[in-house]
Amino acid sequence: MKVLIYSTKPFEIPLLELANNGVHDLHFTEKRLTSDTAMLALNYNAISIFSADDASNIVLEKLRDFGVKYITLRSAGHDNINLKTAGSLGFKVANSPNYSPNAIAEHAIALLLSFNRKIALAQNQTLNNNFLLDNLIGFDLIRKTVGVMGTGKIGSVLVKILHGFGCTILANDISSNEQLVRGYGVVYSSKEQLSKEAEIIFICLPLNQITHHMFDEEYLSKFRKKPIIVNVARGAIVKTNEILKALDTGIISGYITDVYEREHGVFFYNRSSDIPNDPTLHHLIRHPKTLVTPHQAFATNEALQNIASATFDNLNAWENDKHSVNKLV
Incomplete structure (x- = not known):
């Protein structure tokens, strides 16, 4: 089938072409899927989209009118x-659910260690021949109480890593993972209990109506131990402005994130000569108590290969009039 791949990054193309193995007619665009760029998909059977692409109602209606039948998410x-709308319009939709939870979990730990042990600051100082330690004091992770919000695939890997550091692990999710309880001493707690006891909080939740802006002024005000928050999920799970206020007032000790709630059109692009007009983002990346990476947690060789494979598993299934094992609709 004829496939348009939106939001293509140069590093993806060789892997996607290899996984395709010449089966489908591939076309690549670096442009995001939006209402304005949906017309690029005219006369394509299928499209592939990334997390920065917009497949909301009006976009889906345009894609349907342009002849698109299949949407595979990388x-x-x-x-x-909008899966409900996609289903009602007759689309078949699938994602890449298992590409590498290890990549995300390992990046979360790397972020915490980098922030705690002042790695970026240390490098900048040594580059300037400053070898003082006064600004480089961190803390041991052993015996720290760590909250993991969301114990799906990524959260489960994170729990295992944290257990290796000797942390006391609290978790919050809609259901408990008994394997984590038995094997790693995880204690499932309410959001409120976690806010009172955790010294570090990892966000590993999906973004939905329940989790949207979960970390708002009301919830942040419940924190008792000035925790460091690490977000490797979705930016809109937190209210960024409230996070910044909590940093300034000492309610939290740090905010470390790989995501941002208004990252679309910014993350994954070089904006050094076209600086985003976003005061909140400007404040976030320059705050002395933050560490921000540009949604790179997924970016390992293994994960990218798995995403490419899943993308064409989906397309090949549809080509052969079968259901994809990764189907969402």
């Missing part, structure tokens, strides 16, 4: 597509 999260 991501596990699917908050950027």
Whole structure:
């Protein structure tokens, strides 16, 4: 089938072409899927989209009118597509759910360690021949109480890593994972209990109506131990302005994130000569108590290969009039 791949990054193309193995007619565009760029999909059977693409109602209606029948997501999260509308319009939709939870969990730990042990600051100082330690004091992770919000695939890997550091692990989710309880001493707690006891909180939740802006002024005000928050999920799970206020007032000790609630059109692009007009983002990336990476947690060789494979598993299934094992609709 004829496939248009939106939001293509140069590093993806060789992997996607290899996984395709010449089966489908591939076309690539670096442009995001939006209402304005939906017309690029005219006369394509299928499209592939990434987490930054917009597959909301009006976009889906345009895609249907342009002849698109299949949508495969190069991501596990699917908050950027209205699945109910997609189903009603007759689309078949699938994602890439298992590409590498290890990549995300390992990046979360790397972020925490980098922030705690002042790695970026240390490098900048040594580059300037400053070898003082006064600004580089961190803390041991052993015996720290760590909250993991969301114990799906990513959260489960994170729990296992944290257990290796000797942390006391609290978790919050809609259901408990008994394997984590038995094997790693995880204690499932309410959001409120976690806010009172955790010294570090990892966000590993999907973005939905329940989790949207979960970390708001009301919830942040419940924190008792000035925790560091690490977000490797979705930016809109937190209210960024409230996070910044909590940093300034000492309610939390740090905010470390790989995501931002208004990252679309910014993350994944070089904006050094076209600086985004976003005061909140400007404040976030320059705050002395933050560490921000540009949604790179998924970016390992293994994960990218798995995403490419899942993308064409989906397309090949549809080509052969079968259901994809990754189907969402």
